[in-house]
Amino acid sequence: MAKQPKQSMSRALQRRENINGYLFMLPSLIFFVGFVIIPMFMCIFMSLTDANMRDQALPHFIGIKNFVDLWKDEDFLGALKNTFLIVVVSVPTVCAFSLWVASAIYKLKSPVLSAFRCIFYLPVVTGSVAVTVVWKWMYDNYNGILNTALKGAGLIEKNINFLGTPGIAIWCIIIILFTTSVGQPIVLYVSALGNVDQSLVEAAEVDGANHMQVFWKIKWPQIMPTTLYILVITTINSFQCFALIQLLTSGGSDTDTVMFRIYWTAFKLTEQQGHFGYANAMGVVLAIFIAILSAVQFRLAREK
Amino acid sequence: MKVEYLAYADGDDKVNTAITAGNQPDLIMEGPERLVANWGAAGYMVDLADMLDDTDKKEINDVSAGVLSACTTADGKVYEYPLVMTAHCMAINLNAFKEAGADQYLDLENHTWTTENFIKAVEALYAKYGQTVGAVYCAGQGGDQGTRALVNNLYGGTYTNADHTAYTWDDANNVKALETLLGMDGIDFDASLAGGDEIAKFYQGALKMAFCWNIAQQLDPNGAGTGAEKTVTGDDIVFMSFPSETGASQLQGGIWGFGIFDKGDAAKVEAAKKFIKYMCDSEHTVDAVKTANYFAVRTTAEGTDLSGIWADNAIMAEYTKLMPYLGDYYQVTKGWAAQRTEWWTMLQEIGQGADISSTIATRMGNANAAAK
CATH class of the missing domain: 3.40.190.10 (Periplasmic binding protein-like II)
Incomplete structure (x- = not known):
């Protein structure tokens, strides 16, 4: 009997704390629901319709027709192929390069380390339009610095049309994406490596472990959460490559990506029947691929 | 307001x-x-x-x-x-033409020239400069009126039928024009340039002619505010109609008004x-x-x-x-927005060596599908 009031008070306290917690979450929750959850369901719903700018009436439900059409659409399949190429190339290289750089610099003295952090982080904080315009000048077909340098060094006779040649343009874009993507992973890895338990490192060294063994047996498992975060973020960013394509090639020279195709279908091909529905279907397909790849990465990291 | x-x-x-x-x-x-x-x-x-x-x-x-x-x-x-309204045209760098001895092919009084003289002028310019002197830009739809007018006028091809219900890019005269342009040293199908980029390259002197031009550019080339009818280095810019077999070309119009x-x-x-x-x-x-x-x-x-x-x-x-x-x-013509993508994509593919007839057939087919 004596315990009852105590339990009831505890429940009331718990409820109040819960309410406070939810109130703190509320502002973020409103934005999350309004700008993520609701658009996500709208996107799924629209992908099953023939929604179109030209028809002012309500869209018609057409089942999975858009998804069936997507697999016959050569332009979409080409964009999907390019998107996967960007992901497959840029995710491992960004991770490996940033880990290598971070390993080399994390023990440096504070001012030098800060300078390196700034240098590598600069492309991240610089506006993507500014970065792209500078790269566009460098890649220029007529008087770009790359062509001038290669010609000056006697490596080429005729200028290379970097952004106008299929097979080259996509790699030029991957290089830019690489430079803008490595900043954050380097900073994160520097921090993660600095937080590795030194007593374990010293114990391993006392036991005769060499540098490689210390890295793979002691440090690597401890920075695995950071690696997983970097893998997922880089994968999502690579899947969503849009600004570079929009500003450099408009999807030409075999550089179309799914994100760019979504924009183009939704807002340029407005005379195409059901273009909004079709663009939403592309968005759903892209989200599914991102989800699958992220799940695989989580699973692999957990197994490790 | x-x-x-x-x-x-x-x-x-x-x-x-x-x-x-x-x-x-x-x-x-x-x-x-x-x-x-x-x-x-x-x-x-x-x-x-x-x-x-x-x-x-x-x-x-x-x-x-x-x-x-x-x-x-x-x-x-x-x-x-x-x-x-205005008429879209092309422009040439007169100093470069004079240096290459190509100004003899221009009718500067009437701002016209023939296809034959255009070909001779490009040959002379290429012989002088040894590089691309004119770009069939196709990085996007910006300024595509220039490439349309160039291809259509060269041998009198058409872009649509007379009642504006279908696209007619497979006109034999268009095919001939594309073949001619593709075979010309000095003319490059450049998939890294759109209309605005081409104007900038012309203004900088890298290109000796621009296919994307109109009176606004003539008054203020490249929007740079460095003086009418002049490149950045002070060369004279002359506006020209597009070359055609007779010299009397069909220019693309621009009409602006209110809706x-x-x-x-x-x-x-x-x-x-x-x-x-x-x-x-x-x-x-x-x-x-x-x-x-x-x-x-x-x-x-x-x-x-x-x-x-x-x-x-x-x-x-x-x-x-x-x-x-x-x-x-x-x-x-119906399907206008969609066909623009097909046009520059077609130029890119042809410039990269795709078969002209089948590429035109595919891209024109897509454009006509959008026009239905």
Whole structure:
């Protein structure tokens, strides 16, 4: 009997704390629901319709027709192929390069380390339009610095049309994406490596472990959460490559990506029947691929 | 009143987004390809036919019969009240032509040249400079009127049929033109340049001719403010019509005017019509036309003579020599927005070595599918 009031008070306290917690979450929750959850369901719903700018009436439900059409659409399949190429190339290289750089610099003295952090982080904080315009000048077909340098060094006779040649343009874009993507992973890895338990490192060294063994047996498992975060973020960013394509090639020279195709279908091909529905279907397909790849990465990291 | 300036390149995206969200503007200044063929055809615009009486029609038709037909749908609805027009042309670097001895192929008095002379001029320029002197730019749809006019005029090909219901890129004369351009040293199908980029390269002197040009560029090349009719290094720029077998080419027209979005508010529609009347058909039209730096689409506006308003500007007066070459305004053909992507993609593919006939067939097929 004596315990009852105590339990009831505890429940009331718990409820109040819960309410406070939810109130703190509320502002973020409103934005999350309004700008993520609701658009996500709208996107799924629209992908099953023939929604179109030209028809002012309500869209018609057409089942999975858009998804069936997507697999016959050569332009979409080409964009999907390019998107996967960007992901497959840029995710491992960004991770490996940033880990290598971070390993080399994390023990440096504070001012030098800060300078390196700034240098590598600069492309991240610089506006993507500014970065792209500078790269566009460098890649220029007529008087770009790359062509001038290669010609000056006697490596080429005729200028290379970097952004106008299929097979080259996509790699030029991957290089830019690489430079803008490595900043954050380097900073994160520097921090993660600095937080590795030194007593374990010293114990391993006392036991005769060499540098490689210390890295793979002691440090690597401890920075695995950071690696997983970097893998997922880089994968999502690579899947969503849009600004570079929009500003450099408009999807030409075999550089179309799914994100760019979504924009183009939704807002340029407005005379195409059901273009909004079709663009939403592309968005759903892209989200599914991102989800699958992220799940695989989580699973692999957990197994490790 | 809130005024928003939109770039031509992505202005339609913004308007399309606004239409989708139901907050499109009340009034818009644009061209027939968007006002008539796109938004008008989709039922978003107000019919302005009641604003044009017989006098208005005569005043406009006396300048060019093509203007009103471009602003009018097949069933007689007028979705654009025209204000100004121009003829899109090309330009050459006269100093470079003189240095290469290619100026002999130009009719500088009439600003025309023949296909044969164009080919000879490019040969002379290439012999002198040993690099690309003219670019068939195809990085995107920006400035595509230039590449269309170049290909169509070279041997008299057509872009659409006469009643603007289908695209006719597989015209044998277009195929011949593409083959000729592809085989010319000095002409490059450049997938890294769009119209604006080509103008910049011409202005910088890297290219010796530009296929994306009009009077606005002639007055202020590359929008750089460094002086009319001059490149950045001070070379003379001469505007030219596109080369054709006879020298009398069919130039692409640009027509700009006002349209009203139908938002169900009769009072706003009336107010918008008053504004259009003030801008396009009143004694103030002179100021509107001069501000736009283009040419009036009508002879008089409520008694004010518009025919001689550029007599005080030698460049504008000289440019009027091109106006008689204004060709068919086929930009109102259905599927216009979609076909633009097909056109530059087709040029890219041909430039990269794809078979010309089959590439044209595929891309024209896609364009015609969008036109249905």
